[in-house]
Amino acid sequence: MQNMRRKVLKAGGGVALYALLVAAGWLKAGDAAAQSWNKSAFEAKTLDEALKVFGGGSSAQSKDIVFVSTPDIAENGAVVPIGITSSIPKTEAIAILIEKNPNPLAAIFEIPPGTEPAIGTRVKMAQTSNVYALVKADGKYYVASKEIKVTLGGCGG
Amino acid sequence: MPDPMKIRATVVGDSTEVRVLMSHEMETGQRKDAQGNVIPAWFIQNVVVAHKGRPVLNAQWGTAIAKNPFLSFKFKGGAKGDKIEITWVDNRGEKRTDETAIG
Numbered sequence: 001m002q003n004m005r006r007k008v009l010k011a012g013g014g015v016a017l018y019a020l021l022v023a024a025g026w027l028k029a030g031d032a033a034a035q036s037w038n039k040s041a042f043e044a045k046t047l048d049e050a051l052k053v054f055g056g057g058s059s060a061q062s063k064d065i066v067f068v069s070t071p072d073i074a075e076n077g078a079v080v081p082i083g084i085t086s087s088i089p090k091t092e093a094i095a096i097l098i099e100k101n102p103n104p105l106a107a108i109f110e111i112p113p114g115t116e117p118a119i120g121t122r123v124k125m126a127q128t129s130n131v132y133a134l135v136k137a138d139g140k141y142y143v144a145s146k147e148i149k150v151t152l153g154g155c156g157g
Numbered sequence: 158m159p160d161p162m163k164i165r166a167t168v169v170g171d172s173t174e175v176r177v178l179m180s181h182e183m184e185t186g187q188r189k190d191a192q193g194n195v196i197p198a199w200f201i202q203n204v205v206v207a208h209k210g211r212p213v214l215n216a217q218w219g220t221a222i223a224k225n226p227f228l229s230f231k232f233k234g235g236a237k238g239d240k241i242e243i244t245w246v247d248n249r250g251e252k253r254t255d256e257t258a259i260g
Contacts, residue, residue, distance in 0.1 A: 037202045042219040079223045098221055102187055106221035109230075115213045116172060120229040123221050124185070 042105050047132070050097055050105045054134070059141035064088045065133050067146045068118075074125060077150040082131065083120040090138040091117035100129035125150045164257040166241045173235030173259055175206060175213075177228045177243055185220040201226060203246045208235055210242075235259050 044050035051059070068083035084094055094117060096106040106123045117135070125131075128149045135142045160180035167174050179201065186198025204216040213232040235241075237259055244254040 037217050042217070081227075083229075096221075101221050102185075103219055103221065106219050108217040110215040110217075112212055112214070114234060115230065115232040118231060119214075120227070122223040122227045124183075124223050125221075 038105075038108065041108075042103060044103065044105060047097060047099045047104045050103075051134070054095060054105065054108075059134060059143040062088060062135070062142035062144055065135050065142060065144035067131075067133065067144070069120065070131075070146060071148060073149040073151065075151050077125040077127070077152055079122050080125050080148060080150070081120065081122050084118070084133040084135075086117040086133075086135045086137070086142075088117070088135055088137040088142055091135055092138075093136040094119055095134040095136075096121075096123060097132040097134060098123065098125055098129050099132065101126050159251065159253050162243060162245075162253065162255040164241060164243060164255060166235070166257055166259040168235060168237060168259060169231070172231045172233050173208070173239075173241075174231045175229065175241060177206075177226075179204075179226045179228075179245060179253075181224070181226060181245070181247065183220065183222055183224045183226060187220075199247065199249060201245045201247045204228065205244050206230075207242045207244075208232065209239055 038054065041050055041053040044053055064087045066085045068085050070082050074080040082096055084096065086094060091111055093108060093110050095108045097104045098106055107121060109119050111117050125148065130145045130147050132143055132145045163178040165176045181201050182199055183201065184196055184199040186195065188196045190196055198220055200220045201218050204218065205212055206214040214230055239259045240256055241259060242254060242256040244252060246252040
């Protein structure tokens with residue numbers, strides 16, 4: 001343990017991050033080795049499995065979650081822009097799940113109060129698939145989906 | 158040391174828009190090299206964005222985030238000149254922190 005801490009301290013920027021992670025409640029103080037990364041959810045192989053692990057097993061369809069600047073057809077599956085905006089009050093987290101990817105869960109964004117529940121990023125898609133935006137708001141889960149057609153996959157060898 | 162992030166933070170109305178481009182391979186662990194060996198996964202797992210020391214976004218990423226990841230979001234408040242600090246950590250434990258002032 002002591003050794004781990006040394007390493008983190010040595011890494012310079014690690015100090016600030018460590019403090020941040022502790023502040024964010026991700027880490028218990030002194031537990032520098034354990035990054036908060038939802039391993040089981042990210043490694044789930046099917047959409048249902050990922051949803052279950054993530055805790056969004058029973059989520060309501062919602063029209064208050066909107067995909068913005070997200071294409072209907074992606075020419076290159078290696079870079080697919082995804083934008084998700086939630087107008088559900090007290091949105092705490094937004095997750096992106098891509099049904100037909102080898103591991104459906106792509107990302108989880110935790111939204112602290114004061115941050116707008118609107119995020120944009122770029123993902124890889126193996127093939128044409130439904131993309132799900134899962135929103136956690138006030139302890140409940142909501143979901144919206146959109147099909148994105150991919151003409152060239154992003155996860156091939 | 159990985160390449161620095163490109164961060165742009167601008168005040169839009171009463172909120173601050175943050176846009177980040179990180180430099181990272183984001184290897185999925187699904188691909189094989191010419192000899193048929195699986196190329197091990199190498200990707201950013203955690204991203205923390207802080208405004209004056211207060212976290213405004215925490216992200217956990219999987220391998221499906223595209224190479225050289227892009228991230229954009231907005232938060233309320235933030236004035237010109239405030240410090241924005243962004244840190245990522247990948248699955249090899251490598252990390253990088255960059256900061257910028259809101260412009």
